[in-house]
Amino acid sequence: MTFSTARSAAAHQEAKAFFPGGVNSPVRAFKAVGGAPLFIAKGEGAWLTDEDGNRLVDYVLSWGPLLAGHAHPSIVKAITETAALGTSFGAPTTREAQLAIRVQRVFPSMKKLRFVSSGTEATAAALRVARGFTGRERVVKFEGCYHGAQDALLVRAGSGVETLGLPDSPGVPKALAALTTVLPFNDIPALRAFFRSEQGRETACAIIEPVVGNMGLLNPKQGFLEALREETKAAGALLIFDEVMTGFRVARGGVQEKFGIEPDLTCLGKVIGGGLPVGAYGGRADAMGQVAPDGPIYQAGTLSGNPLAMAAGIAMLDLVLTPGFIEGIERSTADLCARLAEVCAKAKVPAQVNQAGSMFTVFFTGEQVFDYASAKTSDTERFKRVHRALLERGVYLPPSQFESAFMSSTHGKAELDHTVQAFSEALRVG
Numbered sequence: 001m002t003f004s005t006a007r008s009a010a011a012h013q014e015a016k017a018f019f020p021g022g023v024n025s026p027v028r029a030f031k032a033v034g035g036a037p038l039f040i041a042k043g044e045g046a047w048l049t050d051e052d053g054n055r056l057v058d059y060v061l062s063w064g065p066l067l068a069g070h071a072h073p074s075i076v077k078a079i080t081e082t083a084a085l086g087t088s089f090g091a092p093t094t095r096e097a098q099l100a101i102r103v104q105r106v107f108p109s110m111k112k113l114r115f116v117s118s119g120t121e122a123t124a125a126a127l128r129v130a131r132g133f134t135g136r137e138r139v140v141k142f143e144g145c146y147h148g149a150q151d152a153l154l155v156r157a158g159s160g161v162e163t164l165g166l167p168d169s170p171g172v173p174k175a176l177a178a179l180t181t182v183l184p185f186n187d188i189p190a191l192r193a194f195f196r197s198e199q200g201r202e203t204a205c206a207i208i209e210p211v212v213g214n215m216g217l218l219n220p221k222q223g224f225l226e227a228l229r230e231e232t233k234a235a236g237a238l239l240i241f242d243e244v245m246t247g248f249r250v251a252r253g254g255v256q257e258k259f260g261i262e263p264d265l266t267c268l269g270k271v272i273g274g275g276l277p278v279g280a281y282g283g284r285a286d287a288m289g290q291v292a293p294d295g296p297i298y299q300a301g302t303l304s305g306n307p308l309a310m311a312a313g314i315a316m317l318d319l320v321l322t323p324g325f326i327e328g329i330e331r332s333t334a335d336l337c338a339r340l341a342e343v344c345a346k347a348k349v350p351a352q353v354n355q356a357g358s359m360f361t362v363f364f365t366g367e368q369v370f371d372y373a374s375a376k377t378s379d380t381e382r383f384k385r386v387h388r389a390l391l392e393r394g395v396y397l398p399p400s401q402f403e404s405a406f407m408s409s410t411h412g413k414a415e416l417d418h419t420v421q422a423f424s425e426a427l428r429v430g
Contacts, residue, residue: 003054003391003392003393004052004053004054005035005036005038005050005052005054006052007039007050007051007052008036008037008038008039008050008051008052009036011039011051012036012037012039013036022037023037027398027399027400027403028399030399032380032383032384032399032400032401033383033384033387033388033399033400034384034388035388037399038050038051038052038054038056038391038396039051042070043058043066043069043070043071044069044070044071045069045070045071045408045410046058046069046070046408046410046411046412046415047070047415048070048396054391054394055394056391056394056395056396057394057395057396057411057415057418057419058070058396059395059396059397059398059405059406059407059419060396060397060398060405060406061406061407061408062270062275063245063270063398063403063406064213064245064249064270064271064359064404064406065269065270065271065273065274065275065316066275066406066408067248067249067271067316067319067320067325067326067329067358067408067409068274068316068319068408068409068410069408069409069410069411070410072274072315072319074315074318074319075274075275075312075315075316077315078274078311078312078314078315079274079276079308079311079312081311082095082307082308082310082311083308085307086307087306087307087308088302088303088306088307088308089307090302092305093305093307093310095305095307095310095311095314096115096305096310098310098314099115099272099310099313099314099317100113100115102313102314102317102318102321103268103272103280103317105321106247106248106252106253106254106257106317106320106321107243107247107253107254107256107266107268107282108253109256109262109263109266109283110266110280110282110283111282111283111284111285111288112282112283112285112288112289113280113281113282113283113288114280114281114282114288114291114299114304115278115279115280115304115305115309115310116278116279116280116281116299116301116304117277117278117279117301117303117304117306117309118148118269118277118278118279119147119148119242119244119245119267119268119269119270119279120147120148120149120150120279121148121279121301122148122244122267122268122269122279122280122281123147123148123150123153123207123240123242123244123267123281124148124150124152125281125299126205126207126240126265126267126281127139127150127152127153127204127205127207127240128297128299129265129281129287129288129290129291129297129299130204130205130237130238130240130264130265130287131204131205132290132296132297133204133238133286133287133290133297134204134205134236134237134238136202136203136204136237137179137204138179138180138181138199138202138203138204139152139153139179139180139181139203139204139205139206139207140180140181140182140183140194140203140205140206140207140237141153141180141181141182141183141206141207141208142182142183142184142185142206142208142209142212143182143183143184143185143371143372144185144212144214144215144218144371144372144375145185145207145208145209145212145214145215145242146209146214147207147209147242147244147267148244152176152177152179152180153180153207181194181199181203184371184372184373185208185212185218185220185224185370185371185372186218186220186221186224186370186371187224187371188221188223188224188227191224191227191228191231192227192231195231195232195234195235195237196231196235200231200235200237201235201236203235203237204237204238205232205237205238205239205240205264205265206228206232206237206238206239206240207240207242208228208239208240208241208242209242209245209246210225210241210242210243210246210254210255210256210259210261211246211250211255211356211359213245213246213359213403213404214245214402214403214404215372215375215402216354216361216363216369216375216378216401216402216403216404217354217355217356217359217360217361217404217405218354218369218370218371218375219354219356219370220259221370225255225259225261226259226261229261229262229263232264238264238265238284238287239263239264239265240263240264240265240266240267241254241255241256241263241265241266241267242267243255243256243266243267243268244267244268244269244270244279245269245270245359245404246356246357246359247266247268247269247270247271247272248271248272248320248326249271249356249357249358249359249406250356250357250359251326251357252320252321252326254266258357263283264283264284264287265281265282265283265284265287266281266282266283267279267280267281268280268281271316271317271320272313272316272317273309273312273313273316274309274312274313274315274316275312275316276308276309276312276313277303277309278309278310278312278313319409325409326357326358328409329357329358329407329408329409329411330357330358332358332407332411332412332416333355333357333358333359333360333407334355335416336360336407336411336416336419336420337353337355337360338353339416339420340353340362340420340423341353343420343423343424343427344362344427347424347427347428349364349382349427350364350365350366350379351363351364351365352365352366352367352368352369354369358406358407358408359404359405359406359407360404360405360407361401361403361404361405363375363378363401364378364379364380364382364383364386364401365377365378365379375402378401380401383401385426385429386423386426386427386429387399389422389425389426389429390422390423390426393421393422393425393426394418394422395418395419395422395423395426
């Protein structure tokens with residue numbers, strides 16, 4: 001079937017009358033890759049079908065949560081059965097504890113936790129807890145890490161911010177931005193120098209994507225996370241791991257399991273909702289014990305722990321906890337990444353294929369990519385051409401060089417073979 005985007009283009013034009021850029025989240029607008037965004041009609045397993053009837057192997061997977069692919073039968077069943085009983089009560093249900101039990105099995109560092117409705121909400125609440133618990137105001141983040149569209153952390157934030165060339169955002173109060181220190185990712189001397197300074201000893205917390213997914217996929221250098229844990233503890237600052245993206249993907253228990261590092265607070269999202277809006281934050285019992293109603297730190301949400309998200313999350317984590325489920329996806333991801341690197345080498349196209357668990361990014365650069373500066377050496381024009389050529393060949397990558405791609409349990413041999421062939425052809429075009 002000939003690749004056509006006529007219906008998507010018409011839908012986008014109509015949407016522009018209602019939404020900024022015709023979208024409800026900026027990176028969806030395809031500004032970094034050109035053309036109208038594809039409007040999706042259906043997802044099934046590893047595949048998407050858009051409004052024009054194009055079928056594409058999906059490596060966006062709703063930006064990470066769909067470890068079991070689209071419309072997994074057990075998740076759909078859980079949602080539909082729960083919806084028939086009521087969609088929201090603004091009151092507790094037993095499903096909340098059922099999901100919490102599963103979360104704690106995978107993330108034992110979360111001694112107490114609270115469900116919210118998004119990853120952004122989780123990181124915002126974690127910052128408030130850290131500030132309230134320590135009595136300090138300054139926070140540290142790392143260049144290129146994105147922690148949701150909240151004021152305190154929209155500073156050199158990677159992700160869609162970087163995609164659009166907006167390293168900071170108007171509307172963020174200068175006084176608030178002044179309380180945020182940005183350190184370079186993977187720079188041990190810089191983090192040690194800061195936390196041993198007067199400002200470092202007055203810092204409430206450091207928040208980090210311990211494996212970065214929002215500048216493309218960046219892995220920590222040996223010793224970097226260990227140094228961060230050591231220095232925050234010595235300075236009396238809390239360490240927050242933002243595992244909204246990496247939880248269940250870098251390893252079953254996220255980065256903290258893979259590296260054996262226990263943060264003070266953890267933020268989760270995406271996967272624990274099985275594709276529905278959800279987030280969670282939690283960690284040390286003494287810090288979480290300060291959250292209302294047990295303590296004075298206020299955080300609330302009408303839809304927090306809503307029954308549909310809890311039911312979907314329970315079904316999703318039952319799959320995650322199945323022996324071999326995560327390991328199988330990781331093996332498929334490693335296989336695909338090795339094959340993509342081989343294709344680039346044969347085509348003599350400078351590229352770095354970064355991978356962690358079931359996340360990966362192909363950077364079009366001859367340099368190793370491990371921080372903000374090295375990620376920015378990527379040839380974004382080549383990425384734009386290759387992205388378009390892949391769409392025309394039935395492969396849907398994130399529409400930005402600076403976003404991670406994702407795999408699911410439904411990406412089998414046929415999907416991987418199709419992707420490698422399409423990628424090889426795309427490199428000749430791009």
